[in-house]
Amino acid sequence: MKKTLNLVKIGGNIIDDETKLNQFLEDFAQIPGLKILVHGGGKTATEMSSNLGLETTMVNGLRITDAETLRVVTMVYGGLINKTIVAKLQAQECNAIGFTGADANLIPASKRAAGKYDFGYAGDIIPGVIRGEKIAFFLDNGLVPVFAPLTHDKAGSLLNTNADTIASALAIALSEQYETRLYYCFEKNGVLSDMKDEDSVMEELTLEKYRAIKHEGLISKGMLPKLDNAFKALLAGVSSVVICHAEEIGNVLVHHKKTGTELKNNS
Amino acid sequence: MKKTLNLVKIGGNIIDDETKLNQFLEDFAQIPGLKILVHGGGKTATEMSSNLGLETTMVNGLRITDAETLRVVTMVYGGLINKTIVAKLQAQECNAIGFTGADANLIPASKRAAGKYDFGYAGDIIPGVIRGEKIAFFLDNGLVPVFAPLTHDKAGSLLNTNADTIASALAIALSEQYETRLYYCFEKNGVLSDMKDEDSVMEELTLEKYRAIKHEGLISKGMLPKLDNAFKALLAGVSSVVICHAEEIGNVLVHHKKTGTELKNNS
Numbered sequence: 274m275k276k277t278l279n280l281v282k283i284g285g286n287i288i289d290d291e292t293k294l295n296q297f298l299e300d301f302a303q304i305p306g307l308k309i310l311v312h313g314g315g316k317t318a319t320e321m322s323s324n325l326g327l328e329t330t331m332v333n334g335l336r337i338t339d340a341e342t343l344r345v346v347t348m349v350y351g352g353l354i355n356k357t358i359v360a361k362l363q364a365q366e367c368n369a370i371g372f373t374g375a376d377a378n379l380i381p382a383s384k385r386a387a388g389k390y391d392f393g394y395a396g397d398i399i400p401g402v403i404r405g406e407k408i409a410f411f412l413d414n415g416l417v418p419v420f421a422p423l424t425h426d427k428a429g430s431l432l433n434t435n436a437d438t439i440a441s442a443l444a445i446a447l448s449e450q451y452e453t454r455l456y457y458c459f460e461k462n463g464v465l466s467d468m469k470d471e472d473s474v475m476e477e478l479t480l481e482k483y484r485a486i487k488h489e490g491l492i493s494k495g496m497l498p499k500l501d502n503a504f505k506a507l508l509a510g511v512s513s514v515v516i517c518h519a520e521e522i523g524n525v526l527v528h529h530k531k532t533g534t535e536l537k538n539n540s
Numbered sequence: 541m542k543k544t545l546n547l548v549k550i551g552g553n554i555i556d557d558e559t560k561l562n563q564f565l566e567d568f569a570q571i572p573g574l575k576i577l578v579h580g581g582g583k584t585a586t587e588m589s590s591n592l593g594l595e596t597t598m599v600n601g602l603r604i605t606d607a608e609t610l611r612v613v614t615m616v617y618g619g620l621i622n623k624t625i626v627a628k629l630q631a632q633e634c635n636a637i638g639f640t641g642a643d644a645n646l647i648p649a650s651k652r653a654a655g656k657y658d659f660g661y662a663g664d665i666i667p668g669v670i671r672g673e674k675i676a677f678f679l680d681n682g683l684v685p686v687f688a689p690l691t692h693d694k695a696g697s698l699l700n701t702n703a704d705t706i707a708s709a710l711a712i713a714l715s716e717q718y719e720t721r722l723y724y725c726f727e728k729n730g731v732l733s734d735m736k737d738e739d740s741v742m743e744e745l746t747l748e749k750y751r752a753i754k755h756e757g758l759i760s761k762g763m764l765p766k767l768d769n770a771f772k773a774l775l776a777g778v779s780s781v782v783i784c785h786a787e788e789i790g791n792v793l794v795h796h797k798k799t800g801t802e803l804k805n806n807s
Contacts, residue, residue: 321615325591344620348588352619353611356690356698360642364696370644375627377637377683414677416644423623429631431623 278307278412278451279526282440284459285315287519288354297458298358300523302365307412307451309443310369311420312358313436318342318349334494338393338433346433347373347423355421362417370416374424375431379407380439382424382432396424396432398439403446412451441502441511448510455511456526457499458519463534464500468493479537480504500536507538545574545679545718546793549707551726552582554786555621564725565625567790569632574679574718576710577636578687579625580703585609585616601761605660605700613700614690622688629684636684641691642698646674647706649691649699663691663699665706670713679718708769708778715777722778723793724766725786730801731767735760746804747771767803774805 281301287293301310318336319329322345330337338346355371362369374380374396380403382396411418420443422436437457444455463474468491483500486492492500503514517525517533524530548568554560568577585603586596589612597604605613622638629636641647641663647670649663678685687710689703704724711722730741735758750767753759759767770781784792784800791797 324593347623348615348619350619351623352615352617356614356618356640356642359640360692360698361696363642363645363692363694368644369642371640371642373623373626373638375623375630375636375638377635378630410681425627425630427630429628431627 275450275452276307278309278447278453279304279456280309280311280440280444280447280453281456281458281522281526282311282436283313283519284436284457285313286460287458288312288315289317293519294358295361297519297522298361299365300527302362302367303523304526309408309412309418309420309447310358311436311440311443312354312422314346314350314422315354317353318346321345321349332390332392334498335392335395335435336433337390338395340394343394343431343433347431350421351423351431355419358419362419368416369419370411371419371421373421373431374434374439377407378425378427379403380420380424380434380442381427382434384426384430384432394430394432396426396434398424398434398442403442405446405448405450408443408447409450435498437499437502441506444506444511445509448512452512455503455506455514456522457503457514457516458522459499459516460519462518462521463516463532464492464496466491475534476531477535477537479539480508483536503536507536542717542719543574545576545714545720546571546723547576547578547707547711547714547720548723548725548789548793549578549703550580550786551703551724552580553727554725555579555582556584560786561625562628564786564789565628566632567794569629569634570790571793576675576679576685576687576714577625577629578703578707578710579621579689581613581617581689582621584620585613588612588616599657599659601765602659602662602702603700604657605662607661610661610698610700614698617688618690618698622686625686629686634684635682636686637678638686638688640688640698641701641706644674645692645694646670647687647691647701647709648694649701651693651697651699661697661699663693663701665691665701665709670709672713672715672717675710675714676717702765704766704769708773711773711778712776715779719779720777722770722773722781723789724770724781724783725789726766726783727786729785729788730783730799731759731763733758742801743798744802744804746806747774750803770803774803
């Protein structure tokens, strides 16, 4: 029987709030067994760019990463956020180890080709390229990997990469070794059936239903890439995918309470 | 028989010069066998502080690290410099993995108590506290650790720590497992017998002679902590310590040429 691995993605809005982040990390540290944390970027990179006199350009919610912006996200994601989280987890007796995709060549990627827009140093993970056994090596030796949203091109450059995508790609790669459960944690209670009602959380969302409501425009723009990545993971062998509030991670993974939205492959 | 481990410390002035850094990393990647790189900070942290409107205060060559400055060095040392080096080494088929002392709790330290000056978030490594076998675990699995000059207090905070000290402490901790050779690489050819003559490199420097010339004030201020750390390592079981030019690392460790200053325990 495969061991269980809990892979948790934490979004930017929680990272921006120190009190919420501390509570989340305290809860995360309590989760028993094998676990991985993937963190997003938050507003710090944009603030830092602005403080340094750089303009931030976003297209469809994606950051245009020119050479100067790459320096900023490498500092903020790979240094400030990643290492601060690692130090805080270590204080909770959680043996965290911080990674970008360049470390130990864990997540090689390719620079996105310029199309209508040139996203610059943005990385797309090549399907099948993450070798799960390389990450299993750390997990099986009692370490808790913490991933920043950065990959690399294996030619000397880091690449800015969406954290939801990294979480999904890691979960897929590790589902060979483990019964892998993926949790997308953010500042909402789950997938809402009514975008205007925060309490209208769907307990379940099937792929069939997702396709229908996506088509009708009933899913908020910010949720689309998260859900696309989440279903991709589910279809590629990840055991379960749950989208829930960051405050609930302790309830879900320590106290086994059901909360948030569970995605379902069947109808 | 113990395996040989080469531990190389690279100073800030090389890091500040991209061409020199690239050449150094190309050479470092060619060194056969087990190896570790420890890097300093360079001027980027001071520049970044200045760009962010923070004042940098140095006392006797040491940076006063208040909370805001800690954020800057965490970004610059732990993110920008460390991850850029890792990505560049990966491009050279060197399986680098970037660390601060917080990662996997590799280098716990204590916050320096305020005396005449309060250095803020400055970390002193507690003698004997680094567990060499934890770092050996990575080395023995084909990885090349790259350390940023940051430690942590195990209570949730990172600490700014001198890179020469980290290199010395790591070499001492690993000398139980390996025949450990320590190389301090910087922008000079070695220890000079005449501070004004760059070519007056001493081939050897014994502890006895060091004590004498130190007493006479014949060692430059910047060299003192490097040499103190270097002799400390030699006295604590490190096999050899060499201080040499960063440009010579390939000659020394790939082509076995003798260069720089070798420190000697005896007279």
